[in-house]
Structure formats: structure tokens, C-alpha cells
């Protein structure tokens with residue numbers, strides 16, 4: 485029987501479209517039921533009790549605690565996922581389930597990041613953390629393939645901005661680069677913790693010809709982005725939404741896009757004036773790992789309708805669409821695509837464009853990126869658009 489041709493209004497078309505995800509945190513995407521079960525096993529104290537001590541109650545707590553509008557309180561919710569991810573078995577399980585959840589949502593390639601240093605409270609050594617997560621990803625890939633979903637996961641090792649372990653984590657990323665780790669990242673509260681504190685790690689990675697991204701321009705503005713690119717040498721920017729502080733409406737003396745987003749959205753792209761940093765980011769095709777729902781929750785963007793991704797898209801920056809933390813934002817790649825469809829009229833062709841952008845920006849070898857674009861993304865969209 486011939487299936488009905490999907491339209492962009494049908495709910496599952498976003499799930500069926502091949503998608504690529506570059507910015508997703510392992511400890512931000514744990515299934516609520518898994519948090520509950522692991523907490524029962526380990527005695528970890530959860531913030532819900534009584535009749536709310538269910539997967540649904542916990543999911544609602546994460547969502548509302550993360551909805552506070554500040555990056556700092558958003559980051560506090562992670563104590564309850566990281567808290568139950570302190571054994572090899574727990575790490576394997578969470579990594580396997582994350583892979584399966586993404587695959588069932590139509591993600592064909594994802595880079596999932598986590599901070600090994602946050603998973604040693606139960607006595608694990610750093611290499612054991614990496615090996616457990618890798619094992620979970622491989623199990624998840626095999627299980628997804630058996631279900632008919634092809635997916636590949638690359639791990640990014642994150643170092644925390646406020647800690648002093650970045651060089652050690654960078655060395656770990658290089659040590660495991662031929663065993664499932666594709667890059668490195670710095671995350672955590674931006675305030676008071678500039679990426680230049682970790683220059684030693686970035687210089688080491690560059691000497692090793694290794695790839696890295698940096699969380700920058702989420703809570704903090706242009707100096708953070710400038711340091712990440714020009715001092716640290718980041719290949720990609722985690723979020724980078726605040727680059728629009730360097731784009732003005734109507735001319736070099738007009739309001740910034742942040743100051744008047746509605747005017748920016750209404751303006752002809754030719755009337756948007758790029759400052760030197762914004763121009764550099766666009767000229768060099770530096771990928772921006774944008775996470776619309778997460779940015780609205782932390783206050784980095786006022787709403788999906790007024791998210792800078794829309795302006796950057798029209799100006800043809802290399803934008804990519806991401807989930808950041810699926811649990812805290814109660815989201816998925818197909819949900820994010822659906823939100824952009826509702827708020828900005830994105831259709832399948834637009835999703836294919838950002839998906840291809842993401843694949844071009846992946847930390848995989850060039851020939852492997854091309855193989856995913858030619859072998860999976862193009863035929864996948866061609867079938868949906870036929």
C-alpha cells in the first residue's frame with residue numbers, strides 16, 4: 485500500500501526526516517524513568533516525593549526547575565542526573581538509551597557530550613568513564629540498527645569551565661580519538677570563567693590536530709565569543725546566539741539585533757550591518773550550535789519567534805539546530821524542527837539545509853561526513869519531498 489505523502493503539517497514528518505545533532509548533553513537527556521530507577525538503586529535523593537515521585541512527576545520537575553530564566557539555576561538541575569550516573573552500568577545504560585531515543589526520533593548522526601570529571605564520585609577512573617559511555621553508544625547503535633534506525637554517535641569530552649582539569653580531559657579526548665571520541669568542549673557557567681583560562685588545553689589540542697567546540701555567547705556576549713575564536717581557536721561555537729549583539733539594524737549606528745529583534749526580523753537582510761566579529765564568524769563559516777528551546781529557558785533568547793536563529797538564518801550564517809538538554813527542555817530534534825516550523829515557517833527544505841550544515845560541521849573525517857550527506861540525508865529528504 486502506498487503511504488500518503490506527508491505534508492510539513494503532519495506531526496511525524498519531522499521525526500521521519502533525517503537529522504543531525506551536534507550539541508546534546510548526555511546528562512541532559514536521561515529518561516525520567518531511568519533517573520527514578522537509578523535513584524532507587526543508589527539511594528540518591530530526588531527533589532520529588534509522594535505522588536509526584538513518578539517518571540511524569542520528575543519530568544515536570546526538571547522542566548519547571550529549568551524554566552527559571554537563569555543559566556545558573558538551569559545548571560543546578562544536573563545534580564540529579566549526574567548524581568545517578570556514577571557507575572559503569574549506569575553510564576552504559578544512559579548512553580545506550582540516549583542513542584536509541586535519538587535514533588527513534590530520526591537522528592542519523594549525533595555528537596553527544598559529557599564531562600568525565602563529573603562521573604568519578606563513585607570511584608571510577610576517568611578512562612573507565614569514557615569506556616563505559618562508548619560501550620553504551622555502541623550498544624545503542626546496534627539496538628537501533630536492529631530496529632531499522634541507522635545512527636552513529638561520536639562523543640565529545642567536556643571540561644568544566646570553573647575546574648582545573650581541562651588539560652587532562654583534552655589529553656583523554658586525544659587518547660580516545662580513534663575509539664569513539666571525536667572532540668572536546670568547555671561548558672559551565674560563563675560568568676567569571678573565560679575560556680582563556682584553559683588556553684593550555686586548547687593549544688595542546690591544536691598541536692594534536694584535534695577538534696573542539698566551546699560554549700560561548702550564551703549568557704555572555706561578544707567578548708566570550710571573541711575569546712573562544714581568536715584566543716582559543718574553537719572550530720565551532722556552542723550556542724553563539726549573542727553574536728547578534730554585533731549586528732545592527734539599518735546601519736552601523738542602528739540598534740543591535742538584540743535591542744530590536746522585531747525590526748531585525750522585518751528588515752531586508754541587506755539592511756543588517758555586520759560588525760567585524762560577526763562578519764568574521766560568517767566569512768569563516770564558523771558553525772553555530774543553536775539550541776532554541778534551551779536558550780528561551782535560560783533567557784538567552786526571548787522566545788522561539790524572537791530567537792536570533794531566524795535572523796542568522798536569513799543572513800546565511802552556518803547555523804545548526806540542536807536540543808542541548810532534552811530532559812530539561814522536554815524536547816527532541818523533531819520538536820525543535822516543529823517549533824521553527826510554527827514560529828518561522830521552516831519547511832522540510834529548510835530542515836535539510838540546517839541538517840546538511842550540521843553534517844558539514846561534524847568532527848568526523850571529511851569523507852565520512854560526505855558519505856552521510858550523499859548516502860543518507862539527500863535520499864532521505866528526496867523521499868519525503870517526492
Ligand SMILES: [Zn+2]
Pocket residue numbers: 507509671699722808
Ligand atoms: Zn550545552
